[in-house]
Amino acid sequence: MSSSPAHRQKPLQIGMIGAGTVGGGVYEIIMGRLRSQHQRLPSMMDTSSLAPSKKIVPHHPSMGPSFIISKICVRDRNKTRNFHIDKEATTIVTDIHSIIHDKDIDIVVDAMGDCDLSRFVVLESLQKGKSVVSANKFLIAYCMDEIRETVLKVQGLAQQQQREPREHHSHSNSSSSGVRNRTTLFGYEAAVCSGIPIIQSLQTSFSGDIIHEIMGICNGTTNYILCKMEQGADYEEALKEAQELGCSEADISADVQGYDVRAKIAILSKLAFGTTVHIDSIPCMGISEISSVDFEYAKLLGCTIKLIGTAERLSDFGEHDGDLSVYVAPKLIPTTHLLSNTRGVDNTIAIKSANLGVTSYSGPGAGRFPTANSIVADICRIASNTASLDPFPLARNIGIDNDYSSAFYIRITFHDELGIIRRVGELAEMNGVSICSVLQNPIKNRMSADFVVTTEECKYSQVEQMCQDIGRQEFAHNIPIFMPMLSEYGHL
Numbered sequence: 001m002s003s004s005p006a007h008r009q010k011p012l013q014i015g016m017i018g019a020g021t022v023g024g025g026v027y028e029i030i031m032g033r034l035r036s037q038h039q040r041l042p043s044m045m046d047t048s049s050l051a052p053s054k055k056i057v058p059h060h061p062s063m064g065p066s067f068i069i070s071k072i073c074v075r076d077r078n079k080t081r082n083f084h085i086d087k088e089a090t091t092i093v094t095d096i097h098s099i100i101h102d103k104d105i106d107i108v109v110d111a112m113g114d115c116d117l118s119r120f121v122v123l124e125s126l127q128k129g130k131s132v133v134s135a136n137k138f139l140i141a142y143c144m145d146e147i148r149e150t151v152l153k154v155q156g157l158a159q160q161q162q163r164e165p166r167e168h169h170s171h172s173n174s175s176s177s178g179v180r181n182r183t184t185l186f187g188y189e190a191a192v193c194s195g196i197p198i199i200q201s202l203q204t205s206f207s208g209d210i211i212h213e214i215m216g217i218c219n220g221t222t223n224y225i226l227c228k229m230e231q232g233a234d235y236e237e238a239l240k241e242a243q244e245l246g247c248s249e250a251d252i253s254a255d256v257q258g259y260d261v262r263a264k265i266a267i268l269s270k271l272a273f274g275t276t277v278h279i280d281s282i283p284c285m286g287i288s289e290i291s292s293v294d295f296e297y298a299k300l301l302g303c304t305i306k307l308i309g310t311a312e313r314l315s316d317f318g319e320h321d322g323d324l325s326v327y328v329a330p331k332l333i334p335t336t337h338l339l340s341n342t343r344g345v346d347n348t349i350a351i352k353s354a355n356l357g358v359t360s361y362s363g364p365g366a367g368r369f370p371t372a373n374s375i376v377a378d379i380c381r382i383a384s385n386t387a388s389l390d391p392f393p394l395a396r397n398i399g400i401d402n403d404y405s406s407a408f409y410i411r412i413t414f415h416d417e418l419g420i421i422r423r424v425g426e427l428a429e430m431n432g433v434s435i436c437s438v439l440q441n442p443i444k445n446r447m448s449a450d451f452v453v454t455t456e457e458c459k460y461s462q463v464e465q466m467c468q469d470i471g472r473q474e475f476a477h478n479i480p481i482f483m484p485m486l487s488e489y490g491h492l
Helices: 021-039 115-127 136-165 166-172 197-205 220-230 235-245 252-256 260-271 291-298 368-383 421-431 460-471
Strands: 010-019 069-072 092-095 107-112 131-134 212-215 302-312 324-336 345-355 357-364 405-414 433-439 449-455 480-484
Touching: 010 021, 021 069, 021 368, 107 115, 107 368, 115 131, 131 235, 131 368, 197 260, 212 260, 220 252, 220 302, 220 345, 235 252, 252 260, 252 302, 260 302, 260 324, 260 421, 291 302, 291 405, 345 421, 405 460, 421 433, 421 449, 421 460, 449 460, 460 480
Parallel strands: 010 069, 010 107, 069 092, 107 131, 324 480
Antiparallel strands: 212 302, 212 345, 302 324, 345 357, 405 449, 405 480, 433 449
16 A cells, blocks of 8 residues: 555544543553554554654554544643653643534543533534543433434434535535534443443344343442452441442442442443333342341352342243343342352353353453553544444334342341241232242341241332331331342243
8 A cells, every 4th residue: 555645544633531540541551552552563644734742653554543642631730640641742621622622633532420521521522523432321321312313413414414515515514513524423332341342242243133131240349349248248348448449439329229230231221122221210229238147148049149230021931022121139149150250340241142042241340441441442443433333223112111020039137026937928928929938047146137038930019018018017127138039040
């Protein structure tokens, strides 16, 4: 190929908003590791339009398109960062509009945590014809339809402009819409499971398949806490250790109450089934009420406990053509199940589909470079025009029924008296719940003891009401803790 100017390509310019842990990782990968890799290869990139200090990321065909982070927007430009910024190559700004309205910026990276500000940045940038990469799961879960509509609308306007006569097109370039003659794309690989390429897989690898169920461990903090509790630590001790490691959200309730997983399973459900499930309608139970005694009983049942996000098509006879059910809950998982071996902050997603059966995807679910790597992968796909044109390619109208069915584990804390198990059995019968087994460790303190009831498969609402009824009994200390159980022979 000729290396004449006509065949050279200018580097894509990136504007990044946010320079915290993840933003710093993105900068170090692009301006450090990739820069060093590119500089070892012959250059075919036209850098004539850049200042001498910015001629830093040479292009070679084997390396794909080149790019440079030319601007970073931060709240405080004088704050000390935990990564080195090349100020000759990258301008530090404090006004997000200086990135959104900069015509030289091709890709905007949203590395913020603020959902409202992220929404403004993402939608405004897309409307200006810029491609966007975001790691904000809450933004995407709440606004996925709005983002998709904006991306497709801007793509349609760009195609319309390309079809117009050249003289009319030259006038339209100066229109207030700001849409440029370039494909506008939206990437969000880092929003779910950090370093696992699950978004790209769902966008492209199941096109000829039909997904029946997707479930998994998608929060590294809670998985770390539950693993520590399985080893004997109490909840508060494990939580403190997770916070000290820096693997938790700034608002720890987003992790331990399951809100983080709820946002992620909403996104995965949309990709897998094509139907938008409003995030606030998803039943969500966290891990803050789980104690070491639950792991004792789980061990007796041959299980461990994991916080699981689940989305599945309901079926009576295995046909998988019923309503869609989406929920988040700690689950008792058989120790033989593939999810039971996910340790520490790692994540695992399992998918059951018509053609492939069960496939699984595992890897780091948190951390500076795993998350940054997924952002950079999206940038590379956008730069090479291999990203999905439609951020949510599958569109279906499936009914939603989040009153899911499962076998359940129920732990009842009580002060000892006659007739407790008989009364629990009566309340189960009143709510249409069939008891499978009763487990009880020897009572050491009659004023505060526990026993466990497991049920046959029933509805979530039935068990919830049964536990409310038990909680009103004089012997009960509180409303019982309950969790769905994953049968070794059941789902996935």
